[in-house]
Amino acid sequence: MNLIVNQLFKHSNGNVIRVLYVNSISNVLYVINMEGNRWCYPMQSKDFIEAIQSKEWIEVPDTYIRAIPEEQLSEKEREKRDKAWEMVTAFLQELDNEELAFIGSHRKLAIDKVLRKYKISYNGFKALLLKYWRGGSAKNSLLPNYYKCGSSGKSRNLSGKKVGRPSTRGRDRGLNVDEKVKRQFKAALNKYYYNERNNSLKFTYEMVLKEYYTVESVQENGVTIPILAKAVPTYNQFLYWFKQLNDTKKEIIQRQGMRNYQQNHRAIIGTSTSEGWQFDSTQFDIYLVSSTNRNVIVGRPTLHMAVCAFTRMIMGFCISFESLNGYGGEMLALYNAMTSKKQFCKRYGIEIDDSEWAYGVPSKILTDQGALEGKRIEHAIEQLGIAIQQTPPYHADYKGIIEQAFEQLNVKIKPFADGVVIKGNQVKERGQKDYRLQATMTIDEFTKIVIKTVLFHNNHHVLKDYVLTEEMIELGVEKIPIKLWDYYVNHYKGSVRILPEGLIRINLLPTDTGTLTARGVSFKKMLYASPELLAAGHIVEARVNGSRKVKICYNPLDISEIYMYGEDGHLQKLMLLDHLVAYKGKGLDEVLALKEYEQDKDRKSQEKELQAKMKLYEELEAIVNVAREESAAERDPNLSKAQRIRGIKENQQAERMLQREILREPEVEEPEEWVDEFDEFAIFRGEMNE
CATH class of the missing domain: 2.30.30 (SH3 type barrels.)
Structure with a gap:
């Protein structure tokens, strides 16, 4: 030791x-x-x-050393300390080495020289040396102990006479604040100040006077007016004791609410864990448009994201229109974080290598309350061997690492994007453009921007405030997430596991129910099929025996394909049918928004159709009524029913010949000028007609 x-x-x-x-x-x-x-x-x-x-x-522990900033010292304190330091320094300079100061004979010789030089007593200098050594041999250990003087924090024992400076206003205002007056102050604060009304201190003081210091009242115009006593506590006294008695935490909670206190005022000690991942979601401040019809504004997307706490690596994310704690968005973000992103990036035209964006299955995930909850996620977490740790309500600092990652994305993306939310929820000023109408990007384009930004963060962003360990400094580890990740996986074995993608998909992707029909598997009014499904005879079976429900899982970000659970427990991939190619590559939320838009247009068209149909019916009825009237006028009452239906076939043949004559091309009636100028042609046409 x-x-x-x-x-x-x-x-x-x-x-x-x-x-x-x-x-x-x-x-x-x-x-x-x-x-x-x-x-x-x-x-x-x-x-x-x-x-x-x-x-x-x-x-x-050392509780004797005083650490006081120089600027907080008074001139007198610095003067006394520096004088004592000069004497102690002179003493140490008289010794050949430091150890001699602790040996009596050598120490006495050095002390004698200091006493003669500075005219100080032996006991006085001994007290300085003991104070110096007990204070850790630091210069500030020689400071005078003024902080021990007086009765700081203790109340005076008051007599009947008013203490303090006499009043200069010629009136005996003010009184001694004893325990009784303090109780009055406390009662008034609890009644009028510590509540959601947010009354001012001045009002609270005035209510103290009203309730405790009115001696009589007079009637004036039918109104009772209280008269103040001659001796009342002053506002400065009330303010002084408010500062002494006030509980800042209680004040904020009672006046602004617990949530405001937890989010904006409570003590923050930096509790972000350095183990496992941190997971959270936020609604990004940007409006997007539909990729099928850019006239359709589809709202603000939700960003779910996972960050490695040790390396600050953004492990994966999901951009969708799921709710903040929506199962689909959470699962897709975790699936993205736990699997290779090569195919994910390739879909958006970005080629990467696995060394540029790490992946794996963590042992622990830290998240807030409400996220990663429910039976479905519990099953997934249990199957993948992940422990979920949840923070208390309103403790965003517990997840400070991912909160900072959100901030980094906002800082880099918002200056370049259109449709960015301006001034949050504030009322739009007159003449100000509606930022929602400025939206230009689809969810795919926005996802591409986020991918680019994440790749920059993971591979190039320097974490200036990151604290390296001694071993990391010796190995020359750079403060870049991808470099920290390389160190992490090599020195913290078992922290991250690589599992088969199929296993992760089965446990994480959201599940739902589809319908196996004679036209394929129907899901969200879209149809899917595969060669394997046809070969197995399921389509024919559905046509013969009727439709049946099947369990499927899907990726809400791309519904071009779904996965149907087979009887053997394996997943069978089904592709969107060709005639629904307009929805290929689209997310479920985007497709549902498009379908709603189409249905809205159909409803408006149907309203127009119904109006036109009313006009049609009216015209048809008019024609029928005319026919009835003319038939009634021309009908021969002498004809029997048998006579009227006799010879229908012959009547039809005669009508046919008549219609043929009518349908012949009619003669063109030429103007007289034409006949006069081209008489020969007119004669020729007459001969032809004959």
Whole structure:
């Protein structure tokens, strides 16, 4: 065991000593008692170490050293300290080496020289040296102990006479604030100040006077007016005791609410864990448009994201229109974080290597309350062997790492994007453009921007405030997430596991129910099929025996394909049918928004159709009525029913010949000028007609 200068040890009898000097050659150490007037004295290192090992002496924290900023010292304090420091320095300079200061004979010779030079008494200088050594041999240990003077924090014992400076206003205002007056102040604060009305201190003071210091009242115009007593507490007295009695935490909670206190005022000590991942979601401040019809504004997307707490690596994310704690968004973000992103990035036209964006399955995830909850996620977490740790309500600082990651994305993306939310929820000023109408990006384009930003963060962003360990400094680890990740996976074995993608998909992707029909598997009014499904005869079976429900899982970000659970427990991929190609590559939320838009247009068209249909019916009825009237007028009442239906076939043939004559091309009636100018042609046409 190595003893270190300035260590403090406490004996079993309560005595506390400080180690002043250790001579490793002679195995002697010099110590000083922290109480009393005794000079420092030697001890054998071996014996002292044995006493420590036997718990006779135990090391204790150092509570004797004063750490005071220079600017907080008064001029008098600095003057006294510097004078004492000058004398102690002169004493040490009289010694050939530091150890001689702890040997009585050598120490006395040096002290005598200091006493003659500075005209100070022996006991006075001894007190300075003891104070210097007990204070850790620091310059500020020689500061005068003014902080021990007076009765700070204690109330005076008041007599009947008013204390304090006499009033200069010629009136005996003010009184001594005793326990009774304090109780009045407390009662008024609880009644009028500590509540959601947010009454001012001035009002609270005035209510103290009204309730406790009115001696009589007079009637004026039918109104009772209280008269104040001659001696009342002043507002300055009330303000002074408010500062003494006030509980800041209680004030904020009672006046602004617990949530406001937790989010904006409570003490933050930096509790972000450095183990596992942090997971959270936020609604990004940008409006997007549909990729099928850019006239359709589909709202603000939700960003779910996972960050490695140790390396600050953004492990994966999901951009969707799921709710903040929506199962689909959470699962897709975790799926993205736990699997290779090569195919994910390729879908957006970005080629990467796995070394640029890490992945794996963590052992622990820290998240807030409400996220990653429910039976479905519990099953997934259990199957993948992940522990979920949740923060208390309104404790965003517990997840400070991911909160900072959100901020980094906002800072880099918002200056370049359109449709960005301006001024949050504030009322739009007159003439100000509606930022929602400025939206230009689809969810795919926005996702591409986020991918680019995440790749920059993971591979190039320098974490200036990251604290490296000694080993990391020796190995030359750079403060870049991807470099920290390389160190992490090589030195913290078992923290991240690589599992088969199929296993992760089965456990994480959201599940739902589809319908196996004669046209394929129907899900959200879309149809899916595969060669395997046809070969197995399921389509024919559905046509013969009717539809049946099947369990499927899907990726809400791309509904081009879904996965149907087979009877053997394996997943079977089904593709969107060709005639629904317009929805290929689209997310479920986007497709549902498009379908709603189409249905809205259909409803409007149907309203127009219905109006036109009313006109049609009216016209049809008019024609029928005319036919009825003319038939009734021309009908021969002398004809029997048998006569009317006799010869229908012959009547039809005669009508056919008549219609043929009518349908012949009619003659074109030419203007007279044409006939006069081209008489030969007119004669020719006449001959032809004959």
